[in-house]
Amino acid sequence: MTTTVLLVDDHPVVRSGLRAVLDTDTVHVVGEAATGEEAVTLAAHLHPDVVLCDLRLGAGIDGIQTTAALRALDPAPAVLILTTFDRDAEILGAIEAGAAGYLLKDVAPEVIIEGIHRAAGGDMFLAPDLAGRVLQGMRNPLPRLTERELEVLRLMSTGAANKDIARTLFVTEATVKSHIAHIFTKLDVDSRSRAIHLAQETGLI
Amino acid sequence: MTTTVLLVDDHPVVRSGLRAVLDTDTVHVVGEAATGEEAVTLAAHLHPDVVLCDLRLGAGIDGIQTTAALRALDPAPAVLILTTFDRDAEILGAIEAGAAGYLLKDVAPEVIIEGIHRAAGGDMFLAPDLAGRVLQGMRNPLPRLTERELEVLRLMSTGAANKDIARTLFVTEATVKSHIAHIFTKLDVDSRSRAIHLAQETGLI
DNA sequence: CTGAATCTCAACCTTTTGGACGATGCCGAC
DNA sequence: GTCGGCATCGTCCAAAAGGTTGAGATTCAG
Numbered sequence: 001m002t003t004t005v006l007l008v009d010d011h012p013v014v015r016s017g018l019r020a021v022l023d024t025d026t027v028h029v030v031g032e033a034a035t036g037e038e039a040v041t042l043a044a045h046l047h048p049d050v051v052l053c054d055l056r057l058g059a060g061i062d063g064i065q066t067t068a069a070l071r072a073l074d075p076a077p078a079v080l081i082l083t084t085f086d087r088d089a090e091i092l093g094a095i096e097a098g099a100a101g102y103l104l105k106d107v108a109p110e111v112i113i114e115g116i117h118r119a120a121g122g123d124m125f126l127a128p129d130l131a132g133r134v135l136q137g138m139r140n141p142l143p144r145l146t147e148r149e150l151e152v153l154r155l156m157s158t159g160a161a162n163k164d165i166a167r168t169l170f171v172t173e174a175t176v177k178s179h180i181a182h183i184f185t186k187l188d189v190d191s192r193s194r195a196i197h198l199a200q201e202t203g204l205i
Numbered sequence: 206m207t208t209t210v211l212l213v214d215d216h217p218v219v220r221s222g223l224r225a226v227l228d229t230d231t232v233h234v235v236g237e238a239a240t241g242e243e244a245v246t247l248a249a250h251l252h253p254d255v256v257l258c259d260l261r262l263g264a265g266i267d268g269i270q271t272t273a274a275l276r277a278l279d280p281a282p283a284v285l286i287l288t289t290f291d292r293d294a295e296i297l298g299a300i301e302a303g304a305a306g307y308l309l310k311d312v313a314p315e316v317i318i319e320g321i322h323r324a325a326g327g328d329m330f331l332a333p334d335l336a337g338r339v340l341q342g343m344r345n346p347l348p349r350l351t352e353r354e355l356e357v358l359r360l361m362s363t364g365a366a367n368k369d370i371a372r373t374l375f376v377t378e379a380t381v382k383s384h385i386a387h388i389f390t391k392l393d394v395d396s397r398s399r400a401i402h403l404a405q406e407t408g409l410i
Numbered sequence: 411c412t413g414a415a416t417c418t419c420a421a422c423c424t425t426t427t428g429g430a431c432g433a434t435g436c437c438g439a440c
Numbered sequence: 441g442t443c444g445g446c447a448t449c450g451t452c453c454a455a456a457a458g459g460t461t462g463a464g465a466t467t468c469a470g
Contacts (some may be wrong), residue, residue: 002467008404010311011289011311012226012311012314013219013222013223013226013310013314014218014219014222015222016221016222016225016226016308016314017218017219017220017222017223018218018222018223019226020221020222020224020225021217021218021221036320044303058311064413071252084216084289105216105218105219106215106216106217106263108216108217108220109217112218136351146445146446146447148446151450156398157398157402158402159394159398159399159400159401159402159403160395160398161396161398161426161427162426162427163426171447171448171449172448172449172450173449174448174449174451175427175447175448175449177427177428177449177457178447178449179427179448180427180428181429181430182446184428189364190428190429191364191366191427191428191456192363192367192398192427192428193361193362193363193364193366193397193398193401195364196360196364196398196401197363197364198364220436294415351415351417351421352417353416354416367456367457367459368456376417376418376419377418377419377420378419379418379419379421380417380419380457382457382458383417383418383419383420384417384418385457386458386459386460387416387456389458389459395458395459396426396457396458397457397458400445
């Protein structure tokens with residue numbers, strides 16, 4: 001029995017590649033979308049078994065938001081994330097949003113096909129090298145930063161000084177320092193550059 | 206007359222996609238390579254007119270080094286860079302290494318084909334949105350950092366304190382501070398986080 | 411040889427950052 | 441109503457980072 005698949009990627013070349021590689025006797029590509037919005041519309045009409053979705057989709061909503069929207073459809077397709085990046089926060093975010101699996105783009109085509117069938121069957125499918133990381137990520141979850149703290153962290157990462165951040169957020173420097181102190185405690189670091197580095201590594205920002 | 210092309214990309218899916226999209230009556234894909242080393246070996250045997258090369262090639266030498274090696278062949282193929290990223294330093298680096306053009310992966314297939322023919326004809330071919338940036342980059346060149354300064358900058362960007370950097374490089378903190386002062390002057394910034402941000406934005410590190 | 415660039419280090423000073431308190435007001439959960 | 445989390449602000453202090461100046465050693469090109 002063939003599994004129907006909808007491709008979502010903002011690069012035409014990648015879509016062609018996936019179509020060429022996936023369209024076999026067990027997998028049938030029924031559509032392609034370049035954006036998350038388009039993906040949701042198409043999925044609502046085509047009812048694919050599986051949506052194969054990139055995380056980075058250029059402008060518009062990202063892969064995680066797309067996943068959530070797709071999972072809210074009825075019937076909901078299984079969503080398989082296929083992307084180049086392996087930042088922890090994104091993987092966790094995709095899983096939380098209801099993705100059935102997460103694959104890196106450098107895997108062999110057969111692995112993607114296997115993942116599609118597993119996803120269609122209701123299984124979870126994680127690239128082997130990611131599985132351990134994800135489990136550890138769930139055991140050692142990154143502390144949840146508040147929205148305000150994330151704002152400060154993002155500004156910090158652009159090189160803004162406390163004074164700049166204070167001006168941008170219309171608060172005093174004391175408040176910024178307070179937020180930063182909390183951020184440091186939560187991330188278990190003791191300098192802004194380390195915080196920035198950690199945040200970028202884990203995909204927190 | 207058909208133009209012969211060698212594809213270089215570490216993602217099998219992208220190679221398939223490019224082959225599917227490019228193999229027309231005017232372009233003939235004569236080979237694929239997953240690494241820079243493989244690309245040079247294949248190019249030496251196949252003498253393609255054009256090598257279409259990603260900048261990020263996973264392990265091994267990167268696209269810029271590959272470009273330089275390819276241009277040293279005789280006869281040298283034209284090298285067209287096709288990549289997802291548009292960091293200034295990488296674009297300039299590729300051009301310096303002898304690339305005939307630089308395209309972003311989100312362009313339409315026809316643009317790639319046009320680029321291939323232009324490159325085969327000896328033209329330069331830059332994605333329009335990049336051309337201006339490159340010209341400006343040549344007018345406003347990023348100051349050249351010395352090897353030592355780059356080392357310090359890289360360590361800084363991982364969150365290392367001056368003390369850590371000093372230990373890692375086996376010099377005193379005074380030396381590190383001296384290097385950092387030079388870096389700041391050259392980059393025209395006044396804090397390490399700004400330096401890190403600028404360096405990451407421009408692809409300096 | 412001379413000069414320029416680079417790497418190394420030091421002393422001195424100012425500013426920024428970070429740590430450690432505490433305090434207020436707000437809001438939502440229990 | 442009370443409690444906890446959050447955002448806001450403050451003070452005091454120590455440490456780190458940044459700015460300035462100068463200087464010895466090396467290397468490399470002209």
